[in-house]
Amino acid sequence: MKFYILTLFPEMIEAGMNHSIIKRALEEGIIEIETVNIRDFSKDKHKRVDDYPYGGGAGMVMQPQPIYDAYMSIKDRLSENCPVIYMSPQGKIFDQKKAEGLSCLEDMVLLCGHYEGIDERIIEEIVTEEISIGNFVLTGGELPAMAVIDAVSRLIPGVLNKEESHMNESFSDDLLEYPQYTRPPEFMGRRVPDILLSGHHGNIEKWRKEQSLKRTKIKRPELLK
Numbered sequence: 345m346k347f348y349i350l351t352l353f354p355e356m357i358e359a360g361m362n363h364s365i366i367k368r369a370l371e372e373g374i375i376e377i378e379t380v381n382i383r384d385f386s387k388d389k390h391k392r393v394d395d396y397p398y399g400g401g402a403g404m405v406m407q408p409q410p411i412y413d414a415y416m417s418i419k420d421r422l423s424e425n426c427p428v429i430y431m432s433p434q435g436k437i438f439d440q441k442k443a444e445g446l447s448c449l450e451d452m453v454l455l456c457g458h459y460e461g462i463d464e465r466i467i468e469e470i471v472t473e474e475i476s477i478g479n480f481v482l483t484g485g486e487l488p489a490m491a492v493i494d495a496v497s498r499l500i501p502g503v504l505n506k507e508e509s510h511m512n513e514s515f516s517d518d519l520l521e522y523p524q525y526t527r528p529p530e531f532m533g534r535r536v537p538d539i540l541l542s543g544h545h546g547n548i549e550k551w552r553k554e555q556s557l558k559r560t561k562i563k564r565p566e567l568l569k
């Protein structure tokens with residue numbers, strides 16, 4: 345899978361994706377990330393990419409031309425129905441189901457805005473969908489793009505190793521995870537539940553199921569409805 349990221353801050357993406365499991369997947373060539381610096385396509389002598397909003401108001405708006413030219417610079421290499429996803433507070437909220445859908449694709453373009461957003465004509469002309477990562481305000485689309493890359497990549501075969509993919513996950517069956525413990529058996533006077541030390545795998549599995557259900561009821565009851 346190849347991710348193309350249109351951004352004013354390619355170093356942010358490169359730094360963020362250079363660790364742990366995603367770093368390994370990049371090194372193994374299972375995923376590929378190509379950042380395109382929108383500023384490289386500015387025709388302004390001061391390399392400006394933003395301007396004042398028509399009609400007035402606070403903040404700056406990213407101009408359409410540098411974004412359009414950045415997109416055109418990769419267009420020839422995109423798959424036929426490659427989505428162009430604008431990371432936007434106005435998008436549909438990202439979830440595990442959406443990650444699963446995206447994980448079947450060959451490639452995708454993630455467009456990251458900054459300042460107060462981008463010129464609306466770019467959304468009309470090149471964007472195929474908008475995705476938000478939640479109802480809170482960030483300063484740009486780079487962190488959301490990285491969240492999408494991370495969530496999608498770990499679903500691609502070969503990205504997680506055997507142990508990692510055995511991780512019983514929150515959200516895959518709409519239940520939260522059971523509590524986990526490692527050594528030592530006692531910490532700050534708190535004991536690991538005896539059942540986990542019993543070696544009785546049947547009982548342990550039953551206990552974990554009960555814990556998952558109990559926790560979901562208490563912490564995230566909306567997941568059960």
Ligand code: 21W
Pocket residue numbers: 401431432433457458459460461475476477478479480481482483484485486488
């Ligand atoms: C925040 C851009 C606020 C624009 C008209 C007049 C991408 C994001 C972002 C940002 C505004 C995501 C306006 C969750 C997020 C993102 C930066 C407001 C003001 N419009 N998911 N004034 N939260 N945020 N525009 O913030 O780019 S996905």
